Amino acid sequence: MGESQATLASTIRPDEFNVRVVDSWLSALPHDGEKLLLSDDDRQALSRIAVPVSLPAADMPIYHERDAAQDVFLLMSGLVRTARTLASGRRQIIAFHWPGDVFGLSEHGAYVSDAETVAPTRLARLPMRYLDGAFLQHPALQGLFLVKTLNDLRETQHELVTKSQSDLPTRLAFFLLQCVEHPECYDAATQVVSLPIARADLADYLAAAPESVSRAFAQLEQRRLIRRISPQKIALDMTRIAPFCTLADR
Amino acid sequence: MGESQATLASTIRPDEFNVRVVDSWLSALPHDGEKLLLSDDDRQALSRIAVPVSLPAADMPIYHERDAAQDVFLLMSGLVRTARTLASGRRQIIAFHWPGDVFGLSEHGAYVSDAETVAPTRLARLPMRYLDGAFLQHPALQGLFLVKTLNDLRETQHELVTKSQSDLPTRLAFFLLQCVEHPECYDAATQVVSLPIARADLADYLAAAPESVSRAFAQLEQRRLIRRISPQKIALDMTRIAPFCTLADR
DNA sequence: CGGCTATTTGACATAAGTCAAGGGAGGTGG
DNA sequence: CCACCTCCCTTGACTTATGTCAAATAGCCG
Numbered sequence: 001m002g003e004s005q006a007t008l009a010s011t012i013r014p015d016e017f018n019v020r021v022v023d024s025w026l027s028a029l030p031h032d033g034e035k036l037l038l039s040d041d042d043r044q045a046l047s048r049i050a051v052p053v054s055l056p057a058a059d060m061p062i063y064h065e066r067d068a069a070q071d072v073f074l075l076m077s078g079l080v081r082t083a084r085t086l087a088s089g090r091r092q093i094i095a096f097h098w099p100g101d102v103f104g105l106s107e108h109g110a111y112v113s114d115a116e117t118v119a120p121t122r123l124a125r126l127p128m129r130y131l132d133g134a135f136l137q138h139p140a141l142q143g144l145f146l147v148k149t150l151n152d153l154r155e156t157q158h159e160l161v162t163k164s165q166s167d168l169p170t171r172l173a174f175f176l177l178q179c180v181e182h183p184e185c186y187d188a189a190t191q192v193v194s195l196p197i198a199r200a201d202l203a204d205y206l207a208a209a210p211e212s213v214s215r216a217f218a219q220l221e222q223r224r225l226i227r228r229i230s231p232q233k234i235a236l237d238m239t240r241i242a243p244f245c246t247l248a249d250r
Numbered sequence: 251m252g253e254s255q256a257t258l259a260s261t262i263r264p265d266e267f268n269v270r271v272v273d274s275w276l277s278a279l280p281h282d283g284e285k286l287l288l289s290d291d292d293r294q295a296l297s298r299i300a301v302p303v304s305l306p307a308a309d310m311p312i313y314h315e316r317d318a319a320q321d322v323f324l325l326m327s328g329l330v331r332t333a334r335t336l337a338s339g340r341r342q343i344i345a346f347h348w349p350g351d352v353f354g355l356s357e358h359g360a361y362v363s364d365a366e367t368v369a370p371t372r373l374a375r376l377p378m379r380y381l382d383g384a385f386l387q388h389p390a391l392q393g394l395f396l397v398k399t400l401n402d403l404r405e406t407q408h409e410l411v412t413k414s415q416s417d418l419p420t421r422l423a424f425f426l427l428q429c430v431e432h433p434e435c436y437d438a439a440t441q442v443v444s445l446p447i448a449r450a451d452l453a454d455y456l457a458a459a460p461e462s463v464s465r466a467f468a469q470l471e472q473r474r475l476i477r478r479i480s481p482q483k484i485a486l487d488m489t490r491i492a493p494f495c496t497l498a499d500r
Numbered sequence: 501c502g503g504c505t506a507t508t509t510g511a512c513a514t515a516a517g518t519c520a521a522g523g524g525a526g527g528t529g530g
Numbered sequence: 531c532c533a534c535c536t537c538c539c540t541t542g543a544c545t546t547a548t549g550t551c552a553a554a555t556a557g558c559c560g
Contacts (some may be wrong), residue, residue: 001358022357022358023357023358024462025319025354025356025378025382026382026385027382027385028382028385030387056521075541084411084414086411088415090409090415092411092414093410094407094410095407097252097405105404105407106275107273107401107402107404108273108375109275110274112404112405112407112408121556128275130277132276132277132278135276135389135393136278137385137386137391138391141393142387142389142393142396143392143498146392146395146396146398146399148401149396149399150355150399152256152403153355153399153402153406154355154357154362155405156346156403156406156407156410157344157355157362157363157406158362159335159410160342160406160409160413161336161342161344162346162413163410164342164411164413165336165338165340165342165457166455167515167516168515168516198538198539198559199538199539199540200538207414207415208516208517209517209518209539210539210540211515211516211517211518211519211540211541212515212516212517214540214541215335215540215541216539217539218540219540228413230524230525230541231524231525231538231539246337417547417548418547418548432531448506448507449506449507449508450506458548458549459548459550460506460507460508461507461508461509461548461549461550461551462547462548462549463507464507464508464509465508465509465548467507467508468508468509480556480557481507481508481556481557482508
């Protein structure tokens with residue numbers, strides 16, 4: 001943790017906690033289709049153990065692969081990437097984390113990836129040491145993390161299928177459609193996505209060379225699924241891109 | 251569920267339940283490096299709600315994508331694949347499930363993939379309806395599923411990196427090394443893996459054409475990492491294949 | 501032993517990687 | 531305010547891994 005570079009506020013208000021999910025089968029955990037509904041009790045339990053962290057710039061490290069894993073993180077605002085860098089020098093971005101996401105996966109007490117900001121970010125740092133105890137006293141809170149983890153698992157499986165079975169233009173279109181879900185970067189009125197992510201990051205996420213990502217943008221534009229206003233501003237033709245982006249099982 | 255084709259026994263002994271994991275940070279859930287240590291209480295809670303299912307052949311359906319999801323499954327013995335089939339006719343096998351694994355992921359009350367046996371299999375069917383209640387009464391049981399899900403998430407992330415960043419021979423070598431972990435199909439004395447999986451399934455798992463998988467086998471053999479005794483019997487040269495299979499971060 | 505299917509090999513097509521070079525947008529300083 | 535400069539992004543040319551289609555071989559079961 002680059003705490004020296006991070007501004008520490010003192011505490012996080014209970015009502016600031018949100019956990020983003022799509023679905024839950026646990027009747028104990030209702031949700032509104034987008035966020036889990038946290039009880040006041042759960043919010044206060046989180047508030048007691050959460051340490052607020054502000055990372056005011058992009059590309060700031062949060063933790064590195066193999067660091068001793070002592071905390072998990074709940075993203076309040078901003079954007080974070082988790083990635084693994086290989087001996088070849090190639091980097092795979094495993095996921096982008098948006099507000100309401102949890103990250104900090106570890107194995108044998110060490111983080112399994114790097115985590116860095118992609119934009120200015122505010123985090124709730126949750127020491128596992130205390131989270132452990134909070135789970136014993138607040139089973140509903142543990143259930144919340146179970147549901148969030150199941151969501152992440154489903155999403156990662158979906159990524160696996162997309163990455164394995166789609167060509168690059170299709171993978172890129174999928175990513176653009178995901179951006180639409182995030183009000184931070186999509187203007188519904190103009191149908192314009194404002195990418196907070198540079199081409200190099202996008203390439204490492206899509207498992208492609210930056211040059212290939214450019215060509216994929218060009219191809220989507222030729223097919224009139226998108227229009228490039230600037231490298232960061234992409235206008236989507238939703239009527240064309242949505243049907244293009246179905247894995248269309250069966 | 252093809253219950254008509256499945257033999258139903260009456261109940262599962264509490265000591266038959268095992269859950270396979272690599273790691274857990276929850277101090278409430280000790281493990282021995284391979285299996286979670288279940289308390290007698292948890293075992294009995296599972297025993298009360300589990301329905302045993304026997305599927306005595308390969309390629310038997312367990313559930314289909316979009317079926318109403320009412321159960322999750324704990325694999326007692328055998329081998330199961332979960333897969334999605336796309337409009338193109340291509341199929342992506344998301345994971346093979348070995349004894350001690352849990353499967354049955356759903357979204358909006360519907361399964362997100364097909365599940366089928368790869369070999370004769372015994373399952374514990376766990377109705378979510380009851381599991382839900384068991385979690386409220388046995389927080390440790392919920393913690394167990396949380397840890398198992400975190401394990402699966404880590405594994406799926408690792409697959410994502412491997413699939414994205416490795417060529418086919420390397421992905422195949424990774425898979426062969428995974429088989430070594432499963433006593434069901436590895437003879438440590440002779441260093442021979444007995445693949446319970448046909449080339450077509452292997453291809454759909456590795457996201458490649460069956461022909462390419464054959465070529466990948468041929469290439470590994472040329473480099474003397476393996477020796478093909480028969481299409482199913484593969485002798486591994488562990489001294490060569492193990493170092494070949496590191497993603498070697500940094 | 502024969503037929504059947506799964507696997508392997510061969511020949512060619514194609515998407516994406518690599519190396520190299522040409523634009524463009526935005527920031528800085530004159 | 532403008533010009534320059536830098537850093538990204540994009541395009542071009544060529545190479546390579548893997549997909550596709552076709553055919554030969556090898557196991558396996560009756």
